[in-house]
Amino acid sequence: MSHQDPLCAIDRERVFDYDPELSSHPAVPPRSNALLQNGNGGGKNLISKIERALDWTFRALMVTTGLALAFLMFAQVIMRYILESSFTGIEEVAVLLGVWIYFLGMGYATRVHEHIHGGVISLIVSDPLKLGVIRFAGSIISMIAACIFGYFACKYALFVIDKGRLSINLQWPRGLWSGSMIVGFSMMAGYFFLDAANQFIAIRALRRNQT
Amino acid sequence: MTLFLIAMLIVVALLLVEIPVAFAFGIGALIFAYTTGNDVSFLIPHGFKTASGFSLLALPLFIFAGILMAEGGISERLLNFVNAFVGRIKGGLGAVTVLTCALFGAISGSSSAAIAAIGQIMIPRMVREGYPVGHATALVACSSVLALMIPPSIPMIVFSITGGLSVGAAFLSTIIPGVLLTGLYCLLNFWFLRNDENIKVDAPLQFRQAAKGVLNSGLNAGFALLMPILILGVIYSGIATPTEAAAIAVIYAIPVGLWIYRGLSLRTLGSATVKAVTMTGSIMAVLFFLFIMSRAMILEQIPQELATSLLQLSDNKYVILFLLNILLLLIGMLVDDISGSVLAAVIFLPVIQQLGIDPIHFAAVVGVNLGLGNVSPPCAPMLYMAGGVSKLSLDQYITPTLKFLCFGHLPMVFIVTFIPELSLFLPRLLLGY
Numbered sequence: 334m335s336h337q338d339p340l341c342a343i344d345r346e347r348v349f350d351y352d353p354e355l356s357s358h359p360a361v362p363p364r365s366n367a368l369l370q371n372g373n374g375g376g377k378n379l380i381s382k383i384e385r386a387l388d389w390t391f392r393a394l395m396v397t398t399g400l401a402l403a404f405l406m407f408a409q410v411i412m413r414y415i416l417e418s419s420f421t422g423i424e425e426v427a428v429l430l431g432v433w434i435y436f437l438g439m440g441y442a443t444r445v446h447e448h449i450h451g452g453v454i455s456l457i458v459s460d461p462l463k464l465g466v467i468r469f470a471g472s473i474i475s476m477i478a479a480c481i482f483g484y485f486a487c488k489y490a491l492f493v494i495d496k497g498r499l500s501i502n503l504q505w506p507r508g509l510w511s512g513s514m515i516v517g518f519s520m521m522a523g524y525f526f527l528d529a530a531n532q533f534i535a536i537r538a539l540r541r542n543q544t
Numbered sequence: 545m546t547l548f549l550i551a552m553l554i555v556v557a558l559l560l561v562e563i564p565v566a567f568a569f570g571i572g573a574l575i576f577a578y579t580t581g582n583d584v585s586f587l588i589p590h591g592f593k594t595a596s597g598f599s600l601l602a603l604p605l606f607i608f609a610g611i612l613m614a615e616g617g618i619s620e621r622l623l624n625f626v627n628a629f630v631g632r633i634k635g636g637l638g639a640v641t642v643l644t645c646a647l648f649g650a651i652s653g654s655s656s657a658a659i660a661a662i663g664q665i666m667i668p669r670m671v672r673e674g675y676p677v678g679h680a681t682a683l684v685a686c687s688s689v690l691a692l693m694i695p696p697s698i699p700m701i702v703f704s705i706t707g708g709l710s711v712g713a714a715f716l717s718t719i720i721p722g723v724l725l726t727g728l729y730c731l732l733n734f735w736f737l738r739n740d741e742n743i744k745v746d747a748p749l750q751f752r753q754a755a756k757g758v759l760n761s762g763l764n765a766g767f768a769l770l771m772p773i774l775i776l777g778v779i780y781s782g783i784a785t786p787t788e789a790a791a792i793a794v795i796y797a798i799p800v801g802l803w804i805y806r807g808l809s810l811r812t813l814g815s816a817t818v819k820a821v822t823m824t825g826s827i828m829a830v831l832f833f834l835f836i837m838s839r840a841m842i843l844e845q846i847p848q849e850l851a852t853s854l855l856q857l858s859d860n861k862y863v864i865l866f867l868l869n870i871l872l873l874l875i876g877m878l879v880d881d882i883s884g885s886v887l888a889a890v891i892f893l894p895v896i897q898q899l900g901i902d903p904i905h906f907a908a909v910v911g912v913n914l915g916l917g918n919v920s921p922p923c924a925p926m927l928y929m930a931g932g933v934s935k936l937s938l939d940q941y942i943t944p945t946l947k948f949l950c951f952g953h954l955p956m957v958f959i960v961t962f963i964p965e966l967s968l969f970l971p972r973l974l975l976g977y
Contacts, residue, residue, distance in 0.1 A: 395821040450565055489592070514592060
């Protein structure tokens with residue numbers, strides 16, 4: 334991915350940061366961000382390349398759906414008052430873009446650790462190893478939850494696709510809407526897995542350093 | 545009920561070990577559904593259908609508009625505008641912080657964005673002018689939650705949609721409490737600093753110079769100040785729905801950021817969009833799992849059981865409101881404002897309706913309470929975030945924070961709870977509610 338690429342330049346600064354570790358607890362190690370980029374492969378191994386390509390794709394999709402939703406809803410107001418005709422299909426497309434925004438956002442929030450969380454562990458546990466183990470367990474639990482919900486979401490989405498249901502106004506396949514859940518839960522499960530792998534490597538390194 | 549309480553205890557335990565709020569509720573919902581014999585296969589479609597409601601589209605669009613304005617470079621302009629009014633009196637810089645947080649909230653709707661944008665500028669500036677760093681940090685943390693009360697407020701959107709209430713009326717219900725709290729924090733700031741000899745104050749300007757300063761900074765910040773007026777104007781004049789108003793705000797914010805304030809470029813527009821979608825995703829994850837949890841609760845008639853239990857304690861509505869305040873404060877201390885507003889809508893609205901309390905009044909009670917919870921430990925995201933900006937540990941600014949909360953926010957909670965007219969005045973005046 335070239336540095337001239339505008340999507341590459343999208344920064345990773347947090348806005349919605351609920352992280353108690355921001356209280357600058359001296360012993361708390363920072364959360365590793367988006368794994369494998371910090372790995373030994375130096376971005377050259379296949380997994381790293383796939384992950385970066387997926388990252389670029391997700392960002393491109395997020396930018397497209399986000400801007401499209403804003404312009405579409407604005408167009409609805411313009412059509413109503415200036416062209417004096419509203420197109421009922423707009424609401425269907427808006428919801429379609431909306432659900433893709435939600436589930437892409439959920440998946441990407443997992444990648445950049447933007448999921449809302451509270452807790453006091455970072456404040457009371459100062460041992461990086463213990464904290465690492467707790468976070469590893471947290472990632473595993475979250476991954477299992479994402480897999481379970483992902484399974485049920487897939488079951489529902491596939492049911493809708495199999496039935497061949499169509500939207501009311503545009504007659505588009507309803508699977509386009511429910512398919513967003515499959516992508517979202519897959520992203521969440523995958524990123525939690527990679528997160529757990531990264532944390533496991535960090536724990537091993539810490540143990541080695543301590544001994 | 546016992547199974548529900550066990551599920552909630554598991555949720556709390558997971559929250560305390562920093563499992564993301566969404567997944568803590570997801571796991572709680574799974575456990576609750578399985579133990580009560582509900583099929584998760586039927587709960588997922590409910591979560592998806594509720595999340596794909598058209599009115600909920602206001603959420604990503606308001607978040608997007610707020611981020612665009614914040615990235616577009618409004619914070620310095622707002623600060624200069626407010627500074628032109630109160631910057632040259634003792635403690636004035638503190639008042640500037642409070643007022644700018646309130647204005648910023650009206651534009652961005654996000655308290656974390658207020659801390660990031662205003663705190664990073666104002667904490668160092670206040671410290672340079674001799675303010676105690678703990679006071680400066682506490683002031684930013686406490687003022688940031690004004691963003692939750694001044695519309696467009698994201699928790700109010702979520703609360704009203706979950707509870708089936710008018711978004712416009714819920715927005716209006718927290719305006720007067722928000723404005724009063726803004727004034728109260730300004731007064732407390734002046735009061736706490738009255739004997740502090742270290743604070744530097746610039747010499748006052750002559751009237752003409754001061755008026756010129758106000759005019760210039762007002763013109764400079766005009767496009768930013770126009771945004772909340774535009775949003776509320778199109779909603780309450782009936783021109784657009786809240787969702788459409790949010791889209792208008794996005795379309796307004798793009799040229800303002802790109803060509804007028806020049807804080808945005810095409811590249812940062814992409815970055816802001818990714819931030820907005822990610823933030824929306826993190827909120828929607830919580831909502832999706834809470835919708836599933838709430839469905840399971842409704843199937844098991846948990847809200848009704850809770851209502852009956854509460855009403856068995858007392859049938860006096862003021863006693864129940866007091867108890868609800870305590871419960872909301874506890875919820876606010878444990879979870880974020882978004883989850884808190886969904887839980888309040890699902891669990892407490894049936895109680896409120898049985899008691900004959902106005903749901904829009906209750907929306908204001910929820911908004912004020914959850915704001916307090918956001919800065920009350922142990923899970924006080926805004927408090928920790930402000931500490932992160934000033935690089936202080938909690939013990940260095942908890943005392944001034946508690947002073948602001950005890951003399952400012954807590955009395956406001958009781959005022960809003962026991963004087964319903966305060967929150968119902970504007971909805972009645974503007975919407976004939």
